[in-house]
Amino acid sequence: MPITKNxxxxxxxxxxxxxxxxxxxxxxFFDPQYRGVLDKMRYGxxxxxxKGRSALIQMSEESIKSFIAEINRVLKPSCYLMLWxxxxxxxxxxxxxxxxxxxxxxxxxxxxxxxxxMGYRTRRQSEYLLVLQKKPIKAKGTWxxxxxxxxxxxxxxxxxxxCHPHSKPKGLQKMLIESCTNKGDLVCDPAAGGFSVFECCKxxxxxxIGTNLKGL
Numbered sequence: 001m002p003i004t005k006n007x008x009x010x011x012x013x014x015x016x017x018x019x020x021x022x023x024x025x026x027x028x029f030f031d032p033q034y035r036g037v038l039d040k041m042r043y044g045x046x047x048x049x050x051k052g053r054s055a056l057i058q059m060s061e062e063s064i065k066s067f068i069a070e071i072n073r074v075l076k077p078s079c080y081l082m083l084w085x086x087x088x089x090x091x092x093x094x095x096x097x098x099x100x101x102x103x104x105x106x107x108x109x110x111x112x113x114x115x116x117x118m119g120y121r122t123r124r125q126s127e128y129l130l131v132l133q134k135k136p137i138k139a140k141g142t143w144x145x146x147x148x149x150x151x152x153x154x155x156x157x158x159x160x161x162x163c164h165p166h167s168k169p170k171g172l173q174k175m176l177i178e179s180c181t182n183k184g185d186l187v188c189d190p191a192a193g194g195f196s197v198f199e200c201c202k203x204x205x206x207x208x209i210g211t212n213l214k215g216l
Contacts, residue, residue: 005186008198009211013190014063016211017070025074025209026185027177029197031084031166032064059191065097067190072101072134074188078142080180081132084168090128098132106139107131107150111169114155129172145179148172166193174200181206 003009003019059067071081081103085094090108098104109129117124133142154169177187177200189197189210201208 003209005207005209006198006202008192008195009209010213011211012213013211014066014070016209017067017074017188017190020074020188020209022073023076024186025071025188026076026079026182027082027180028071028075028080028188028190029082029084029173030067030071030189031168031191031193032067033059033166033191061096065099068097068103069101071188071190072103075103075134077102077134078136078138079134080142080176081134082173082176083130083132085128085130087124087126087128094130102135103132104135104137105130106133106137109148109172110151111172112151112153114153143179145175148175148179160194160196163194168193168196170196170200173197174204177201177204177206 003016009016068081068083075081083094107130109131111127111129113125113127115125152169152172154171156167156169160167173196177197181187183205184207186207186209187197187201189195189208192198192210192212195210195212198208198210200206
């Protein structure tokens with residue numbers, strides 16, 4: 001099945017990844033769709049954004065492992081996976097997701113959303129981005145920007161949140177794309193949500209290949 005670059009695909013993300021050649025991707029973003037934090041915090045009414053999250057198709061742990069195994073296959077050596085996680089996965093670890101891969105955690109960025117969210121004991125205001133590199137591990141020549149802070153503050157416009165409840169910060173995504181790729185490189189997002197990575201790639205003259213099953 002021919003896969004078209006630089007368009008909003010609506011096929012299954014695993015189908016997309018399995019169609020790609022090994023070692024063909026220069027950078028990958030992955031935001032696993034799981035209830036995670038919501039299931040651990042069932043103490044009251046969920047807000048509108050949380051209702052939007054729970055209405056989306058959810059990935060099992062096994063499905064997430066399958067995605068990451070395929071991402072490991074299609075990434076070029078020494079290239080990066082930007083993996084979004086919640087605070088419970090931050091504490092409990094994602095080591096089982098990385099078994100039998102060449103991916104290694106090399107950094108962590110905390111995204112401060114600039115607005116208080118839902119919660120019971122504490123109100124959520126942050127999400128976390130694990131920076132993983134495919135072996136061989138090296139920084140020189142693979143990471144060009146040295147002004148990216150490990151705590152990034154950026155609000156998502158309300159209109160973007162209405163379009164997709166998993167919207168991510170374009171400012172941070174653009175910096176990461178600039179840091180890890182060159183013009184014309186291929187960036188992949190197999191669970192693209194609102195396609196914010198695609199928008200960043202268009203601005204930065206990178207090629208994009210990605211999908212969202214619902215086409216949102």
